[in-house]
Amino acid sequence: MGLTCQKQEFYICDLYSFCAVYSIFDFVAINAGGTAPQKLCPTAWFYVNKQAFNAIKPTISFYSFIQIQTISFYSFIQIQSMFSQVRMPSTSSVLSAYSTFVASAMLVKTMLHEVQTMAKQLVPQQLQDKILSGIGRLLGDPSSQMTLVIDEFNGYTMNQIFEASQIYLQTKISPEVSRLRVSRSPREKNLLVTIYKGEKVIEVFEGIQLKWELVSITEKQLPMGGDKPERRSLELSFLKKNMEKVLSSYLPYVVERSEMIKEENKVVKLYFLGNPHGGAVGGGAWGSINLDHPSTFETLAMDLKLKEDLIKDLDRFVRRRKFYKRVGKTWKRGYLLHGPPGTGKTSLIAAMANYLKFDIYDLELTSLQRNSQFRNLLVSTKNRSIIVIEDIDCSTTLQDRQAGRNNQTTTQLTLSGLLNFIDGLWSSCGDERIIVLTTNHKDRLDPALLRPGRMDMHIHMSYCTPYGFKTLASNYLGVSNHRLFTEIERLITEVEVTPAEIAEELMKSEEADVALEGLVEFLKAKIAENKSNGEAKEVDEQGTERRDVVESEKVVETKRQKIGSRELEISDYMPCSYSFSVEENQSCLL
Numbered sequence: 349m350g351l352t353c354q355k356q357e358f359y360i361c362d363l364y365s366f367c368a369v370y371s372i373f374d375f376v377a378i379n380a381g382g383t384a385p386q387k388l389c390p391t392a393w394f395y396v397n398k399q400a401f402n403a404i405k406p407t408i409s410f411y412s413f414i415q416i417q418t419i420s421f422y423s424f425i426q427i428q429s430m431f432s433q434v435r436m437p438s439t440s441s442v443l444s445a446y447s448t449f450v451a452s453a454m455l456v457k458t459m460l461h462e463v464q465t466m467a468k469q470l471v472p473q474q475l476q477d478k479i480l481s482g483i484g485r486l487l488g489d490p491s492s493q494m495t496l497v498i499d500e501f502n503g504y505t506m507n508q509i510f511e512a513s514q515i516y517l518q519t520k521i522s523p524e525v526s527r528l529r530v531s532r533s534p535r536e537k538n539l540l541v542t543i544y545k546g547e548k549v550i551e552v553f554e555g556i557q558l559k560w561e562l563v564s565i566t567e568k569q570l571p572m573g574g575d576k577p578e579r580r581s582l583e584l585s586f587l588k589k590n591m592e593k594v595l596s597s598y599l600p601y602v603v604e605r606s607e608m609i610k611e612e613n614k615v616v617k618l619y620f621l622g623n624p625h626g627g628a629v630g631g632g633a634w635g636s637i638n639l640d641h642p643s644t645f646e647t648l649a650m651d652l653k654l655k656e657d658l659i660k661d662l663d664r665f666v667r668r669r670k671f672y673k674r675v676g677k678t679w680k681r682g683y684l685l686h687g688p689p690g691t692g693k694t695s696l697i698a699a700m701a702n703y704l705k706f707d708i709y710d711l712e713l714t715s716l717q718r719n720s721q722f723r724n725l726l727v728s729t730k731n732r733s734i735i736v737i738e739d740i741d742c743s744t745t746l747q748d749r750q751a752g753r754n755n756q757t758t759t760q761l762t763l764s765g766l767l768n769f770i771d772g773l774w775s776s777c778g779d780e781r782i783i784v785l786t787t788n789h790k791d792r793l794d795p796a797l798l799r800p801g802r803m804d805m806h807i808h809m810s811y812c813t814p815y816g817f818k819t820l821a822s823n824y825l826g827v828s829n830h831r832l833f834t835e836i837e838r839l840i841t842e843v844e845v846t847p848a849e850i851a852e853e854l855m856k857s858e859e860a861d862v863a864l865e866g867l868v869e870f871l872k873a874k875i876a877e878n879k880s881n882g883e884a885k886e887v888d889e890q891g892t893e894r895r896d897v898v899e900s901e902k903v904v905e906t907k908r909q910k911i912g913s914r915e916l917e918i919s920d921y922m923p924c925s926y927s928f929s930v931e932e933n934q935s936c937l938l
């Protein structure tokens with residue numbers, strides 16, 4: 349709007365400047381002996397003033413306009429009489445004419461303010477812009493070229509348009525380009541191929557021809573020596589008449605495309621607590637490395653149906669930005685992974701991150717003392733991330749509340765601080781967040797954490813099943829069938845063995861025969877050990893109530909209980925017994 353006002357002022361002032369300059373030149377010409385301009389001058393004066401009156405009469409009072417007219421006419425006559433004398437005007441008359449002009453200019457300025465204020469009120473913004481862009485078009489030549497210069501740096505920070513354009517231009521390199529620059533950051537998977545200085549890329553966007561060129565200027569050698577600094581810019585040239593479209597459509601398109609390319613090539617990062625006492629806002633407390641965890645949904649020994657359900661749930665979550673906005677819910681999703689150690693909880697988190705290309709923030713609660721630290725850390729996490737709190741049951745402070753010791757203060761890290769983040773006001777700072785809590789002992793968690801709606805999905809990860817074993821055998825040994833499979837599947841149903849234990853046995857040899865025979869021995873030994881442990885317990889506790897049952901009986905009993913409860917047991921045909929709560933699953937499938 350500031351620019352608009354200046355333009356209006358400029359155009360109207362122009363009329364008056366034109367009038368005054370015209371007068372001076374006209375009368376210089378008269379003094380030089382001309383006659384025709386003498387007749388033309390009053391005509392021009394009246395013409396210009398008439399145009400000015402027509403332009404502004406709807407917006408200023410008639411009285412104000414007459415004032416302008418009188419003063420400018422008086423100035424005009426003064427100049428005319430000054431220069432029409434045979435002799436040169438005296439210093440006093442020049443000064444008098446000058447002061448009249450100054451007064452005139454000041455009054456005009458005041459009037460212009462009045463005009464602008466009223467114009468702002470009376471003429472809609474869009475119309476004002478249209479008029480100005482129309483005048484701009486009349487003044488500029490639309491067939492001439494326009495060049496936008498996009499510098500690599502804005503001061504000390506990288507220019508995001510430069511970065512986005514570079515990424516975008518990778519996809520537009522044509523065979524005509526003869527020199528390219530290739531680079532790769534440490535531990536990045538993909539090469540960055542960009543055009544070299546002087547090279548051009550030409551493309552057509554919605555009928556507009558655009559030419560990109562990389563320009564590089566090598567600065568003078570620094571006094572301290574070292575490499576000569578290079579200042580790089582991208583120059584984008586096109587016809588002037590397309591300026592508006594390039595700014596409002598093309599460049600946003602370039603940025604959007606570059607975001608998509610970045611997303612495709614994104615290396616997932618694992619953030620961990622570097623300095624929890626340091627500047628948390630701005631990410632200072634988080635250190636990061638590339639997440640090289642190879643776990644994916646393909647390699648994970650999970651029931652196929654459960655895997656598909658989870659993938660669908662994640663897909664639904666990421667594409668529902670508008671839905672969350674419409675229903676007034678913060679765009680986040682919580683998963684509680686529970687089950688014994690070595691059943692794949694961490695592997696599942698890595699698989700989720702690799703699938704969604706979301707960064708992971710590993711939040712170690714035991715290293716925090718206060719809710720404020722916790723909040724600062726959460727505020728400094730980025731969108732499209734998974735915040736993980738592993739072994740939530742092991743946090744002493746959170747256990748305090750469960751134990752009934754009401755020693756929480758506002759300065760301590762408390763369960764309510766955590767819950768506040770999960771579904772309180774703090775949860776709304778940031779978009780597309782996934783929160784994953786893991787525990788080996790769901791029964792030890794505070795009921796407040798388990799209340800329906802708090803964590804959207806509870807995923808039970810349990811011991812290996814025959815189906816799970818087959819997945820692991822296929823992953824580790826590349827075999828889908830073997831003479832020992834039947835025996836191994838039978839043994840697995842007799843003992844609680846984790847996928848981690850099986851994976852370890854399968855890794856002991858590259859030869860399937862050797863690895864599987866080793867696994868058979870391992871399972872038999874585990875059954876025998878369990879039996880002897882069970883018997884020993886029985887002997888120890890003879891004479892008292894017999895509480896323990898042999899391991900196989902216990903597994904069957906646990907399964908029976910789960911089937912009787914609301915949990916949907918899938919372990920009958922899956923490797924590890926993952927389960928969903930039916931109720932929670934329904935709520936997440938909104």
Ligand SMILES: Nc1ncnc2c1ncn2[C@@H]1O[C@H](COP(=O)(O)OP(=O)(O)OP(=O)(O)O)[C@@H](O)[C@H]1O
Nearest residue numbers: 647648649688689690691692693694695847848851
């Ligand atoms: N379901 C599974 N599918 C494939 N591999 C698995 C699975 N479960 C465990 N593993 C293997 O066992 C290793 C340990 O598993 P993981 O750390 O994911 O288990 P966890 O349940 O998170 O254990 P903890 O509770 O001790 O953290 C993994 O690196 C992986 O090789």
